[in-house]
Amino acid sequence: MASKSEGGIGETLRTLFWALVIAGVFRTLFFQPFWIPSGSMKDTLLIGDFLFVNKMAYGYSRYSCPFAGPDFSPCPVEGRIFASEPERGDVVVFRHPTKNVDFIKRLIGLPGDKIQMVRGILHINGTPVKLQDGGQFVETYEPQGPQGGRPRCANEPVGEGADCIKPRQIETLPNGVSHDILNIINGGRADDTPVFTVPEGHYFFMGDNRDNSEDSRFPQSIGGVGFVPAEYLVGRADRVMFSSAGKSLFYFWTWRSDRFFKAVE
Template identity: 75%
Template sequence: MAKAKAKKNEGGITETIKTIVWALLIAGVFRTLFFQPFWIPSGSMKDTLLVGDFLFVNKMAYGYSRYSCPFSSPTFSPCPIEGRLFSSEPERGDVVVFRHPTQNVDFIKRLIGLPGDRIQMINGVLNINGEPVQLQDRPPFEEVKEPQGPQGLTPRCANDPVGFGGICLKGRQTETLPGNAPGEPGRSHDILNISDNWIVDNTPVFTVPEGQYFFMGDNRDDSEDSRFPQSAGGLGFVPKEYLVGRADRVIFSSAGRSLFYFWTWRADRFFKAVD
């Protein structure tokens, strides 16, 4: 009787282990081929994406590279892929998750420059191929000045000094990009401005090399992006193989240090499309 009970217990443990292994394999395949969860840790994409937004990245959008697999690094990847499989071209204006070419961490920014484009900031205005983008003034972006997200980051304000609990303001405009081809309508999105900063508001002309892309954050004065070359410790151009996927929709959003702080949930951002 005791032996039969022991065998039954062993069988139960074996089945449990099998279930866990299969669940992990299915989750790994799903995460590799279809959708990868991504939590917004910083304010570089405000007001499109806020600290604490949770989204799934569409990994089918651009095909697959060695960085499509979890835990991939420049020296090792579970996906032995050269270049990209089932490759599709991203479009100007897409919000993209990609692997930083030198820091081996995932970033999320907006795709501004396609291969061959000439990108320059002149007095805070984005110029693409020698033409300034269309801008339309909007009411300032408002948020409470308080620690945000698990890292407790404090937002920068155009109206500083602002005490904790005060209203933090940033200038806001709607920016319309040119289309991906001549005559095509472009994508529109909001951008934020905190202050006049000569370094980021006035840049040299960046000519995007073949097979690479130029990215910028929508929160223009608080974003590490392609305006800063890799030689200076910045992002620089991003090769195509480093693209992970496209951000299409915010699934969940929490303004607090933990998603369990239900009183900080932003219900108006649940299932919100990423423009």
């Protein structure tokens, strides 16, 4: 006859087992956690933002599996099941086609679109997007996040602890979605591009921090993203759950309470 202590331990282990199973199913099928490691999506997303990616938004592919190795053998899904089309302006997490890491950018170009940057202005199918002045984005020039990188500033040179300023504009896409974009320099390497025609079954992504983002404006051969196949989409970023400006989430004095549960727009 088992003792009460043995029965208690057994019950605890069973509870823990089923809790892990439920958590695994939840993460695999519904939501996946994601930390923002870089400043490519400022000021929409900041370094240290923590969010859950809605994996139900676009259906599932083998790249949606959080436990897959380099060959994705645990997730032998071909193509995408329960698929639905993303919308222009969505903030999307996707698997980089060659680096096998997750990226987060804004969806700009749909299949068949012609995308071009002309003197720093986004053109979609030959028409420039609507832009409005959005004031300035100001942050402190200091190490940011676990990697300790410092931000790029339009008002360089900037001393430690001083204001790092970037001009901000509000960009409105053809479907009416509006979002902030930042500009650091004029005449950068991505301010004037050839026309990119998005292939069928692919998407074109850009970062909101336009002069500090490796995205579809750059080919994969030089570290960019290029066109992203539909099956590489992981999910949509809907809401920031938590945010910390420090090297660790345990540095409570660096928490950004104004960003808790903030909608991603």
